Amino acid sequence: MLRHSSKDIRSEWDKTMNKTFPEQPSSRSKACPRIAFLGLCEDGLVKGIAKGSYGVKDKSINKKYAIDAAFLILNGGEANRSYLWKKVAPEGKSHNSQMDVVIALSEAGLLTFPDNN
Numbered sequence: 001m002l003r004h005s006s007k008d009i010r011s012e013w014d015k016t017m018n019k020t021f022p023e024q025p026s027s028r029s030k031a032c033p034r035i036a037f038l039g040l041c042e043d044g045l046v047k048g049i050a051k052g053s054y055g056v057k058d059k060s061i062n063k064k065y066a067i068d069a070a071f072l073i074l075n076g077g078e079a080n081r082s083y084l085w086k087k088v089a090p091e092g093k094s095h096n097s098q099m100d101v102v103i104a105l106s107e108a109g110l111l112t113f114p115d116n117n
Contacts, residue, residue: 009041009054032062032096037105039063044114045070046105051114062098065089069102070111079106 013034021027035056037046044051045067056063068088073079077087081099089095105111 009038009049013037030097032098033101035060035062036066036098036101040066040070040102040105040111043067045074045111047110047112047116062096065098066102069099070105073102073106074111074113079103 014028017028017034038054038056039060039062040046041049042052042054042056042063065088069084072084072087077083079102081095081103084099084102085095102111
């Protein structure tokens with residue numbers, strides 16, 4: 001598996017967003033999904049990406065949402081945005097694509113328990 005440095009992971013996120021949303025700068029610059037992805041990487045939950053520091057604050061709520069959702073899926077929970085969001089976020093809190101990141105990684109077979117990375 002490939003191992004990336006923190007600079008590469010952040011750069012790859014930016015490249016992917018530029019390709020995915022070429023004409024939607026607001027979608028490319030959304031912090032919540034970026035932090036969700038980088039937070040999963042930091043904690044070793046993404047196959048092929050070494051656990052380490054990727055510039056996310058330890059107490060980031062978006063990182064926590066993503067990690068909690070990833071563990072739900074890895075432990076047999078439903079990979080469904082509404083289901084996951086209800087489980088990980090306080091009632092009344094609006095979703096901002098954090099679960100989309102977790103679900104996309106799951107569907108691609110890239111979520112893993114940290115010790116399996």
